[in-house]
Amino acid sequence: MKMNDNRSRLIEIAEGSVQRSGLKALSFRTLADEVGIKSSSVHYHFPEKSDLARTLIEQYRDKLFVELNGIATSGGSLRTQFLAFVDVFGGTAQDNRVCLLCMMASEFAALNASNQVLLANVFTNLENWLANLFDSRREELATQLSSQQMARLVMSGLEGALLIDRVMHDSERLDTQKTALLQLMK
């Protein structure tokens, strides 16, 4: 398993670039330059830009769920697992990055049909993970909201918070979302 081959490096660099500036702002040339190859070689790995987009979404999803499965397996209280979930998202949003899914969502109109469906499915998967967490520990919930409502509340709150916090050069909104949502848990 070669972790440092060019394909992996392309994905890694493209991921950071999309999280900072979006897919539209990323060119095959710039991407190639940063890896030290030519743009035509990038097309060998990703024939069209939509192929790169699909790969980025899939890999981001897979990386997230590796961590989320770890959280679910190790158990812990609802509050503990919720905070771990928040850390997974906040962790991908350092250095002027926001969540890759959020950037893709903002460029939704430019995605082809299959990538639009893929992106929607990832959001569904994440909300389902959260809903399952809230369901399995309903006795630790201190709210009338359903597990699914809680899941949607968390996802939308986190994505919006990361987006605005980057503009404001602080983390006040992410901190506030954490505080507010914790008050819905025992």
Add this chain to the structure above:
Amino acid sequence: MKMNDNRSRLIEIAEGSVQRSGLKALSFRTLADEVGIKSSSVHYHFPEKSDLARTLIEQYRDKLFVELNGIATSGGSLRTQFLAFVDVFGGTAQDNRVCLLCMMASEFAALNASNQVLLANVFTNLENWLANLFDSRREELATQLSSQQMARLVMSGLEGALLIDRVMHDSERLDTQKTALLQLMK
């Protein structure tokens, strides 16, 4: 006052385009075509693209605050004014649009320094409007959160909800944010 002059039409069409696809995806040529003039004429009104971006943010801000000032003036309960605030934001997000500020935030890295500051100031203004509302009716708040925390919670929750709801082709997250936030008010 000419409401239909080309400058106004350019702004109106550009606003919708940015809310759907972002600033980067909007070209002077496409914009000119939709108004029925040439791209060089667009440059007469907005010498550089950053001038267009600044105008769009300022006009969007001004339109929002016309409505928000109306809400504040007519008074009403906290819940009433909060729901009116949500409607102002939700109202700008029909037909595959999201909030223009949210799109600008997602393209933050591509904005020049002064537009970055302008955008941050608009978010601050909106949070301050909300914080003032919560302050002036603190007795109707049913939470330990401060007025400023409530303001940040609302803004980030709404922006994230609109963004993800567009991907999911529903309005579940906006509805859930409304429901959840209302439970923090008497």
Add this chain to the structure above:
DNA sequence: GTCTATAGGCTGATAGAC
């Protein structure tokens, strides 16, 4: 897998006529 070379199109921006 990577390269050179290139096609064909779009982009922001400008000069100068009217």
Add this chain to the structure above:
DNA sequence: GTCTATCAGCCTATAGAC
């Protein structure tokens, strides 16, 4: 204010050599 004409640069994508 709008036009024609144009520029230099960037973009995605492909053909074909190695």
